[in-house]
Amino acid sequence: MAEPIVLTVSDLTVTYRGRGRVVTAVQDVSLSIAAGRCLGLVGESGSGKSTIGAAVQGIIAADGSAHATGRISIAGRDLTPITDPAWAQVRGRDVTSVFQDPMRSLDPTMTIGRMLNRYTGSAEASVAALERVQIRRAGEVLKKYPHQLSGGMRQRVMIALALAPQPRLLVADEPTTALDVSVQAEVLSVLRESIEGAGCAVLFVTHDLGVARHMCDDIAVMKDGLVVETGAADDVIARPEDAYTQRLMASRITLTTDRMRPVGAPEPAVVASMRDVLADQGRPGDDVADAWGAGDLEWERFMGRTAAVGAATGLSDVRLVEHVTRPSLAVNEVDKTYWSRVKGRKVGNHVLKNVSFEIGYREAVALVGESGSGKSTLLRIAAGIENPDSGSVDSQGVAGEGTQVIFQDAGASLTPWRTVEELLRERIEHTTTGAGMSRAQMRALALSTLELVGLDESVLAARPTQLSGGQQQRVAIARAVVVPPSVLLCDEPTSALDVSVACSVLNLINLLRHSLGISVMFVTHDLAAARLIADRVLVMTGGEIVETVGAERLAQDITTDYGRRLVDAVLA
Amino acid sequence: MLYSPKRTLKRLERPTPDRPDGAWSALGVGEKLSLVAVAVTVLVALVGPALMPYSAIIPSGEQLLPPLSPGHVLGTDVLGMDMATRLVAGMQRSLFAAVVVTLISAAIGTLIGVVAGFKGGWLDSALMRFTDLFLAFPAMIIAMAIAAAIGQSLGSAMVGIIVVWWPLYARLVRGEVRRAAALPHVQAARVAGVGGWKLLWRHVVPAVTPTVVVTASLDIGAVVMTLAALSFIGLGTPAPAPELGRMASDGMKYFLNAWWVAVLPSLAIGLLAFVFNYAGDALRVMLRRTGV
Numbered sequence: 001m002a003e004p005i006v007l008t009v010s011d012l013t014v015t016y017r018g019r020g021r022v023v024t025a026v027q028d029v030s031l032s033i034a035a036g037r038c039l040g041l042v043g044e045s046g047s048g049k050s051t052i053g054a055a056v057q058g059i060i061a062a063d064g065s066a067h068a069t070g071r072i073s074i075a076g077r078d079l080t081p082i083t084d085p086a087w088a089q090v091r092g093r094d095v096t097s098v099f100q101d102p103m104r105s106l107d108p109t110m111t112i113g114r115m116l117n118r119y120t121g122s123a124e125a126s127v128a129a130l131e132r133v134q135i136r137r138a139g140e141v142l143k144k145y146p147h148q149l150s151g152g153m154r155q156r157v158m159i160a161l162a163l164a165p166q167p168r169l170l171v172a173d174e175p176t177t178a179l180d181v182s183v184q185a186e187v188l189s190v191l192r193e194s195i196e197g198a199g200c201a202v203l204f205v206t207h208d209l210g211v212a213r214h215m216c217d218d219i220a221v222m223k224d225g226l227v228v229e230t231g232a233a234d235d236v237i238a239r240p241e242d243a244y245t246q247r248l249m250a251s252r253i254t255l256t257t258d259r260m261r262p263v264g265a266p267e268p269a270v271v272a273s274m275r276d277v278l279a280d281q282g283r284p285g286d287d288v289a290d291a292w293g294a295g296d297l298e299w300e301r302f303m304g305r306t307a308a309v310g311a312a313t314g315l316s317d318v319r320l321v322e323h324v325t326r327p328s329l330a331v332n333e334v335d336k337t338y339w340s341r342v343k344g345r346k347v348g349n350h351v352l353k354n355v356s357f358e359i360g361y362r363e364a365v366a367l368v369g370e371s372g373s374g375k376s377t378l379l380r381i382a383a384g385i386e387n388p389d390s391g392s393v394d395s396q397g398v399a400g401e402g403t404q405v406i407f408q409d410a411g412a413s414l415t416p417w418r419t420v421e422e423l424l425r426e427r428i429e430h431t432t433t434g435a436g437m438s439r440a441q442m443r444a445l446a447l448s449t450l451e452l453v454g455l456d457e458s459v460l461a462a463r464p465t466q467l468s469g470g471q472q473q474r475v476a477i478a479r480a481v482v483v484p485p486s487v488l489l490c491d492e493p494t495s496a497l498d499v500s501v502a503c504s505v506l507n508l509i510n511l512l513r514h515s516l517g518i519s520v521m522f523v524t525h526d527l528a529a530a531r532l533i534a535d536r537v538l539v540m541t542g543g544e545i546v547e548t549v550g551a552e553r554l555a556q557d558i559t560t561d562y563g564r565r566l567v568d569a570v571l572a
Numbered sequence: 573m574l575y576s577p578k579r580t581l582k583r584l585e586r587p588t589p590d591r592p593d594g595a596w597s598a599l600g601v602g603e604k605l606s607l608v609a610v611a612v613t614v615l616v617a618l619v620g621p622a623l624m625p626y627s628a629i630i631p632s633g634e635q636l637l638p639p640l641s642p643g644h645v646l647g648t649d650v651l652g653m654d655m656a657t658r659l660v661a662g663m664q665r666s667l668f669a670a671v672v673v674t675l676i677s678a679a680i681g682t683l684i685g686v687v688a689g690f691k692g693g694w695l696d697s698a699l700m701r702f703t704d705l706f707l708a709f710p711a712m713i714i715a716m717a718i719a720a721a722i723g724q725s726l727g728s729a730m731v732g733i734i735v736v737w738w739p740l741y742a743r744l745v746r747g748e749v750r751r752a753a754a755l756p757h758v759q760a761a762r763v764a765g766v767g768g769w770k771l772l773w774r775h776v777v778p779a780v781t782p783t784v785v786v787t788a789s790l791d792i793g794a795v796v797m798t799l800a801a802l803s804f805i806g807l808g809t810p811a812p813a814p815e816l817g818r819m820a821s822d823g824m825k826y827f828l829n830a831w832w833v834a835v836l837p838s839l840a841i842g843l844l845a846f847v848f849n850y851a852g853d854a855l856r857v858m859l860r861r862t863g864v
Binding site for chain 2: 383384385403404405407409412413414415416417418423426427429430431476479
């Protein structure tokens, strides 16, 4: 049964002209989608996938900043890649879209009903449209404004709106990336069922191979503006042929990934860090890349304190302390309520309810929970950024100094006008280790730490804005461990990163954890990442720790509702 | 196995080199033009009066000569003084006064705003209520009262404007400091152990500076206008000193038979205000480019 081709893109090239610079976003891309098929456009940031999404929606502005060649044909109509008046007949009719952030793409001044009725014509038809995206009590939802709905509901409404005009082509650009992990799976299955019912062609733009496999019939993998591999979804996932696709696949972590070894393919920067660690311990490390590639490089091998940092902190004998009874972090009955005024009345939001837990010396603990569960507040209290209403936090462990944080957005956590050297020096200056150090000593310590995270001496003089996202994340890590803390607090350090970069950050945290012997508290909603770092996983809901699970058999042992939903959200 | 020195093992990553294009090349043609216009205007105001062949306060020709008269390119006023000379001299005065007023207002307001925004608590409330007190009165009326109380001179007009102008900066800076202090990098610096005034100076204030600088450059135009308005109603520089607002107001009487006496000073005021407003936007682009 050959369905008619709905979308054809031929030889599409798009270049953007910034101030004095020309960037080629997409180069000679050709693809087509038949009615009822879903093509996944997979790639990391900067691969050009969103530009293709924009071109086939006719929303690349004709303001002279973009230049494009090639042809786009939608349902037999020839169109230009850069928008022109002909697109007005197509946009919102033959082509509709589901965007990443439903809050920003739904009109906040209109009720859902008013938006939907424009396409369906009647309230009854609108109710039916909402029911198709599995919204219960659709009649009530019609009377609501977007801000009165949850994120998952808003995205369902968005899907209903996109399918209401009965489009020939639906473009979904990262439709679940902005949603809480536990509702992503639900929204994806709603989307999947809706498009099967609608029979339109779908261009599904995503960075996540797992999501793509779940959603798409075919996959096109993009890198640097080029399509490097296309094929049926199952083939591409199971037997990737291109080296980049293979690397992308290797970077995927699941609930069965081996926790004892580095994940992904051997990466030059992480390998360099590993050799650095071994060299500092006076051991050879020439074989680590090969051992990693062969799959028999264990984290065990890096256990011990590096000589440079050990000497600097005077704690080189710490690894001899085998029976440490003092925990690195002790949180005792911490309680926190946020107060706000609603219509003149004080309303309390009890975010942490008598929370207690400990992190042992060298132990790594992950804290998982949905947004609003109190996990971020707990991290901020542990870091000393906020004070608890009652209870106490003790981070005077047997080794290391205080707590340090790796923030979710590493770029934003580095002061843009300070150089990397200044940023690292600030941390050194404010520790007892660094109190008596000269500038030169601090510089040497900063330099050896940068090398430890795979960065060059020239980074010292750079400002954060000159660094790539991955480099910024490593500088943030370097600042956190330049004087090893008692506990390293990680606040979703990988959720904003591309899979391959996330992978190297996870490897780096694991490497530092083992070689420096620091304890880790890892806050996340990605169970797969949590399992990789942590020995123990704490599940939080409603301000309480409801479950503690060992990491190794996480998927089998987890019992709470929310925990189960998180397990389901990790698409294998 | 051999122990290899780690330098040879390293394949480290380097930062992307400094963008070869600096702040200047980030500007569009219009923005570059605006900065050139400011430079030319300032230059004219600075050295113009010294180059003029006439005095700004001594009659040098027939009365009310129209523009393009021989020897008087822009004509003369009702007393026979050269218009071009008086305009350039007036621009010098206005510009000097406006820059001084803006700098002092911005300095007072920034100081109070930074302290209020960073310290918070009762000090914040006290400082802001104090600021509100000044904001509550109509600016022109206060300026008039002050100028009237300490006598008619350029200085008293300037004091009057400063008194009503600084609260705007205090408000603006307080808000900006509070915003900047909540930025992730400030929290990160706090976690790294930086605190107190060091935190404020190194991690917060640089985020506020561009806003203050851009606002100040935009304000120069507005202060020129306000000064002219005060002079226009007779509260600025006494005659015959060349002051643009005063010249415009005096010229109104002869508007029907000698339009240039009122219109040219008004145009000069407009030019100053426009040039600085326009350049404010260019400045914003340049400061953003430098990484804030």
